[in-house]
Amino acid sequence: MGVLEALETFCDETRKNFEATLAWLQEHACSRTYGLGTRLPWDEQWLIESLSDSTIYMAYYTMAHLLQGGVLNGQGPSPLGIRYYLLFQKWFES
Secondary structure, X not given: OHHHHHOOOOOHHHHXXXXXXXXXXXXXXXXXXXXXXXXXXOXXXXXXXXXXXXXXXXXXXXXXXXXXXXXXXXXXXXXXXOOHHHOOHHHHHO
């Protein structure tokens, strides 16, 4: 799990959930080898379901308008004055 070791999860509970999920995935094949989805890092033959990807995207889009202000390439200012370098653990906790 080298990728997870480098990932900053911001709290132990999140890290433990990632570890449990990855351990489960290690033992269970994902359902597809073709189509939309994200390739597993340890076995690129298998895909993580695109529905799982969509859940991550939807979580992001709940706050994207506050970060991007309608400019999708990140070049425009945030309506709240939020800059990418201000996005750290305490911002998400507040």
